[in-house]
Amino acid sequence: MNDQDPTASRGRLMRLLPILIFVSVGGIGALALGDTLSFDTLRDNRAALLAFRDANYPGLLLAFVITYVAIVAFSLPGAAVASVTGGFLFGIYVGTTVNVVAATLGAMAIFLAARFGLGATLSARMEAGEGRIRRLKSALHETEVEVLLLLRLVPAVPFFVANLLPALVGVRAWTFFWTTGVGIIPGAIVFTWIGVGLGEVFDRGDSPDLTLLWEPQVIGPILGLCGLAALPILIKLIRGKAEV
Template sequence: MTATPGEKRPGLLRHLPLLLILCIALVGSFTLRDYLSFDTLRENREALLAFRDQNLVGLAVGFFAIYVIIVAFSLPGAAVASVTGGFLFGLAGGTALNVLAATVGASAIFLAARTGLGATLSRKIDASEGTAGRIRDGLRDHEINVLLLMRLVPAVPFFVANLLPALVGVKFGNFLWTTAIGIIPGAIVFTWIGVGLGEVFDRGETPDLSLLWEPHIIGPILGLCVLAALPIVIRLVRGRKEI
């Protein structure tokens, strides 16, 4: 009888990282929204630029760490952080830091979910048949294409694109590189907005993040989505013809 609690405890501990992330995300959504904002960046603009000029490496490390925490705990302010990367480090440096930090943070969520709820759910999906089994097989047959689509389609929330693959048993290696590659187009757009942020602040305005939906921006991204989806469509069409 005394062995049962001991046997259950490791299972409960596996869920602890994901539960911690969810709790911090919930608390952060209410307490940090007013702090991780463009108003905060505007107020601290001169201090940040002065610190950058004195200690570029230190600021880059600090920015990277904060961005990883924002993504890993799904805190509000990811878009602000991306724009800030362009404001402080330029298009090339800002994009590199944004992509690297976002990828590391996304990997943290993936691994937290994989060690707990993801492992349990993945085993159940592996043992299932019928519709669930077909979905499982379809996802694994098109794993890379689906992962790239989730990153490229702007309508897919970043947290969902981090969590869902872990819950259905996606390989971590594929998740890692598709995340790094798939977020580059969006990262370039937000970093680009940040490059001109000083002029926006000088005019007393707030950055317009709706630029992502402009035809000349969203068009190429949707084109990449079509390329990622094309192998899935072709295989589905071939499968129907064989039937």
């Protein structure tokens, strides 16, 4: 005899459906696209893209944002290429803006899909738990702004990881949204800046050097921002230990 409630089972399936769709589409997209979203593709289509931009600037801007949102939301390959392309097509100011907006919207999409699926269940269990697990969730909520900013600022943290983890531990959606938008600005400026000079790089027959992010004059200020984001966390940890 099966005592499982069919309604409850359907409810769990519906909660998991969004994240399953994102994972499935992302996997299929990664296999189908392969290395299509590359600098070689951009170089080969450079003239056509620039001509279309000059003839239909708003249309290309909208198409770029939609494409970038899809890349981030489905964790498709080519996010770095898309960021650099934003600078190549639209310049430093508009390029940085559209890169930040598109990346934030894409991150929000995968966050919400995970939040209302696995994240909702896991967060509820953490809330109902006792002892160390409940204290961990409470500590995360006390420092969630600082932690989220730190996740975005540290270049070594994969972007999709920084999108999924907050959803799984019950971070507030609005907090996730604005910290994502603010936290990715430094990196977005760097990639957009590389894109601004991409035409000259192509003219020389070279490929863009994305290792610029790790140059001391670039990574130094970013690490400084990481330190500022981490400082309140350290202070709260020290105060917590002192109180114990």
